[in-house]
Amino acid sequence: MKPRLFTPGPTTVPEDTLLELAKPVTYHRAAEAKAILAEVSEDLKYVFQTAQPVFTLTCSGTGGMEAAVSNSLAAGEKAVLCTAGRWGERWRGILKAFGATIVPVEVPYGKAVTHDMLANALTANPDTKVVFTTLSETSTGVGHDLQAFGRVVAKTDALLAVDGISGIGAMECRMDAWGLDLVVTGSQKALMMPPGLAFISASEKAWKKIDATPVRSFYLDIRRYKKSLAESDTPFTPGNTLIKAQRVSLKRIRAEGIENLWARHTRIATACRAGVEAMGLKLFAEKPNSALTVIKVPDGVDGTATLKALEKKYGYKFADGQDAMKGQIWRLSHMGYTDAFDVLGALSALELTLLDSGFKLEVGAGVAAFQKAYAAGK
Amino acid sequence: MKPRLFTPGPTTVPEDTLLELAKPVTYHRAAEAKAILAEVSEDLKYVFQTAQPVFTLTCSGTGGMEAAVSNSLAAGEKAVLCTAGRWGERWRGILKAFGATIVPVEVPYGKAVTHDMLANALTANPDTKVVFTTLSETSTGVGHDLQAFGRVVAKTDALLAVDGISGIGAMECRMDAWGLDLVVTGSQKALMMPPGLAFISASEKAWKKIDATPVRSFYLDIRRYKKSLAESDTPFTPGNTLIKAQRVSLKRIRAEGIENLWARHTRIATACRAGVEAMGLKLFAEKPNSALTVIKVPDGVDGTATLKALEKKYGYKFADGQDAMKGQIWRLSHMGYTDAFDVLGALSALELTLLDSGFKLEVGAGVAAFQKAYAAGK
Numbered sequence: 001m002k003p004r005l006f007t008p009g010p011t012t013v014p015e016d017t018l019l020e021l022a023k024p025v026t027y028h029r030a031a032e033a034k035a036i037l038a039e040v041s042e043d044l045k046y047v048f049q050t051a052q053p054v055f056t057l058t059c060s061g062t063g064g065m066e067a068a069v070s071n072s073l074a075a076g077e078k079a080v081l082c083t084a085g086r087w088g089e090r091w092r093g094i095l096k097a098f099g100a101t102i103v104p105v106e107v108p109y110g111k112a113v114t115h116d117m118l119a120n121a122l123t124a125n126p127d128t129k130v131v132f133t134t135l136s137e138t139s140t141g142v143g144h145d146l147q148a149f150g151r152v153v154a155k156t157d158a159l160l161a162v163d164g165i166s167g168i169g170a171m172e173c174r175m176d177a178w179g180l181d182l183v184v185t186g187s188q189k190a191l192m193m194p195p196g197l198a199f200i201s202a203s204e205k206a207w208k209k210i211d212a213t214p215v216r217s218f219y220l221d222i223r224r225y226k227k228s229l230a231e232s233d234t235p236f237t238p239g240n241t242l243i244k245a246q247r248v249s250l251k252r253i254r255a256e257g258i259e260n261l262w263a264r265h266t267r268i269a270t271a272c273r274a275g276v277e278a279m280g281l282k283l284f285a286e287k288p289n290s291a292l293t294v295i296k297v298p299d300g301v302d303g304t305a306t307l308k309a310l311e312k313k314y315g316y317k318f319a320d321g322q323d324a325m326k327g328q329i330w331r332l333s334h335m336g337y338t339d340a341f342d343v344l345g346a347l348s349a350l351e352l353t354l355l356d357s358g359f360k361l362e363v364g365a366g367v368a369a370f371q372k373a374y375a376a377g378k
Numbered sequence: 379m380k381p382r383l384f385t386p387g388p389t390t391v392p393e394d395t396l397l398e399l400a401k402p403v404t405y406h407r408a409a410e411a412k413a414i415l416a417e418v419s420e421d422l423k424y425v426f427q428t429a430q431p432v433f434t435l436t437c438s439g440t441g442g443m444e445a446a447v448s449n450s451l452a453a454g455e456k457a458v459l460c461t462a463g464r465w466g467e468r469w470r471g472i473l474k475a476f477g478a479t480i481v482p483v484e485v486p487y488g489k490a491v492t493h494d495m496l497a498n499a500l501t502a503n504p505d506t507k508v509v510f511t512t513l514s515e516t517s518t519g520v521g522h523d524l525q526a527f528g529r530v531v532a533k534t535d536a537l538l539a540v541d542g543i544s545g546i547g548a549m550e551c552r553m554d555a556w557g558l559d560l561v562v563t564g565s566q567k568a569l570m571m572p573p574g575l576a577f578i579s580a581s582e583k584a585w586k587k588i589d590a591t592p593v594r595s596f597y598l599d600i601r602r603y604k605k606s607l608a609e610s611d612t613p614f615t616p617g618n619t620l621i622k623a624q625r626v627s628l629k630r631i632r633a634e635g636i637e638n639l640w641a642r643h644t645r646i647a648t649a650c651r652a653g654v655e656a657m658g659l660k661l662f663a664e665k666p667n668s669a670l671t672v673i674k675v676p677d678g679v680d681g682t683a684t685l686k687a688l689e690k691k692y693g694y695k696f697a698d699g700q701d702a703m704k705g706q707i708w709r710l711s712h713m714g715y716t717d718a719f720d721v722l723g724a725l726s727a728l729e730l731t732l733l734d735s736g737f738k739l740e741v742g743a744g745v746a747a748f749q750k751a752y753a754a755g756k
Binding site: 003005007009010011012013018019021022023024025026027028030058059060061062063065066093094097098186188194195196215216217218219220221236237238239240241242317319 | 381383385387389390391396397400401402403404405406408436437439440441444471472475476564566572573574593595596597598599615616617619620695697
């Protein structure tokens with residue numbers, strides 16, 4: 001059986017990127033390593049849609065999020081936290097560890113925070129230093145309207161910090177044009193790489209605050225990365241084989257074009273949702289994003305057992321809900337190197353698994369609806 | 379030309395470990411991933427020579443060092459810092475960022491801190507909470523007598539924190555038997571892997587202090603890793619392809635046996651030093667360790683130009699001195715997957731490069747002395 005990975009991180013990595021990882025290790029301070037880091041950093045600026053430098057940290061996405069918090073907030077300073085699921089809660093965990101004063105703007109799982117809610121919180125809390133939010137809330141499939149958030153926050157002295165870990169590359173996101181001040185992402189989602197690298201960039205407005213904030217970390221102090229990157233270097237030994245492989249995936253992204261990449265994700269996501277609904281299933285996210293499709297487990301179906309059967313019989317690995325959502329939802333990624341034909345196969349396998357379990361559906365309706373919606377897209 | 383890596387990190391990685399990195403990416407929360415993490419964690423306990431759990435962090439060695447500091451010291455608490463080079467200074471940078479009160483015990487580059495110096499510092503500073511030191515000071519080639527340090531610190535309430543990044547695996551180091559309280563290492567040295575993972579373990583004495591210390595990080599909070607590892611899991615998305623590859627290299631280490639690994643490094647290091655001296659060159663470290671050989675650049679020779687020629691003509695990549703030591707020393711690693719025949723070749727290439735530059739030496743004396751010392755070893 002052929003194993004196929006549809007979890008919303010890690011995602012499938014292109015073969016040429018994987019082969020790069022098998023090449024002999026080289027010295028991370030050599031001229032060649034510096035040239036590669038410079039190239040990767042330029043390509044990341046393109047992916048982030050920013051003129052600011054983008055720094056490569058050797059850590060998980062959470063490490064990148066911690067860098068956003070520790071560099072921009074002093075202990076006790078006020079943060080507005082937009083929470084629509086588990087990744088908003090991840091921000092909360094980090095903010096608590098760093099002693100922030102948190103103003104929560106929270107919605108139930110499946111819903112999205114609106115820019116009005118954010119505007120009200122900022123009006124009520126004019127001393128807010130940073131707003132923390134999530135581009136793609138992978139735990140529920142919800143996407144946030146960061147363009148609108150950016151307009152709201154730009155009118156204030158606060159910064160807008162974005163967890164773009166599973167969104168960047170999969171959803172339109174324009175750091176500079178939208179006024180996003182701190183943007184973080186990770187290698188293992190739409191950037192078509194294994195986990196191990198996080199990327200962060202800061203606006204000029206953010207740099208003013210960062211330069212005025214006491215140092216709270218050494219390893220994640222982005223001032224050090226800024227100084228080093230000016231010489232195409234990193235302050236600490238980086239995951240240099242990962243950086244070399246990320247270069248290969250970034251070249252693939254550049255060749256496709258970031259706008260085409262966003263459009264591809266939108267087209268696949270739209271088709272996937274049509275397919276899911278034609279199977280008689282319901283979507284979980286009120287405002288779904290293009291990185292993944294989150295499906296409500298229908299009444300009378302054992303969600304976790306279905307995913308196990310799907311993997312065992314057909315090789316397709318979807319993700320279950322996390323924590324309290326376990327067994328309630330199915331999460332199917334269509335990020336990065338995953339294309340329309342891959343997702344079509346995933347819907348076919350899901351349909352077969354449901355049929356096997358006695359769930360009533362019209363055989364073939366899901367894949368036909370996917371095909372129809374995909375053909376109508378562009 | 380065949381490129382050969384002799385930098386003291388990254389080091390040459392075995393082919394089967396590299397090929398593991400080229401395998402398709404899998405889900406990091408699957409049962410298989412948990413089984414692999416459990417296996418890696420057991421093998422790391424063996425490498426550390428400890429009964430305590432060893433945690434896998436996705437970061438550079440410096441991130442692991444920061445975890446040792448941030449988990450064990452509250453702001454303002456006193457730390458004795460043994461500094462014999464750049465990596466002791468790395469501890470200093472981290473300690474400063476975390477607001478420690480630093481008592482320096484410092485020796486010039488090339489010298490080693492003695493246990494008497496440490497004992498005096500602890501007597502003068504009975505309120506010391508943690509002593510920070512370096513197993514292998516890679517910037518100078520010096521090794522510290524951690525067994526003696528452990529005896530000194532065990533008599534006090536202080537903890538002994540060890541940067542074992544380029545030492546663990548290359549030099550005898552017994553965490554439990556020697557009373558080492560916090561031990562950190564990285565993947566890219568004697569553990570035969572690319573950079574990207576750090577490993578840390580804490581003694582029972584250390585855990586008492588850690589549990590009484592305020593949280594100062596989220597990503598590097600080892601309490602979270604302890605809780606997760608009890609379920610063979612990680613708190614955050616780990617560099618899971620690196621962990622799978624580390625498993626392959628750890629199996630290789632287990633197959634060789636840790637004591638045999640230490641003995642192999644000692645034997646090669648002894649032979650390498652004999653070879654270097656027979657070439658008319660001098661060693662830089664007063665108390666050299668087995669991870670690398672550090673050679674003084676002879677008078678009248680351009681150290682940096684020689685290394686460039688060595689790489690360009692013969693493919694051998696040694697490391698230059700860092701910062702103020704640039705051009706003053708040559709650093710030649712014999713860690714991990716590097717064996718005696720590799721080092722013999724490196725000495726041959728160095729000799730040829732020196733001959734090319736007009737340096738006077740007895741041709742063949744270096745390799746013969748290496749061979750003789752190696753044959754006499756066991």
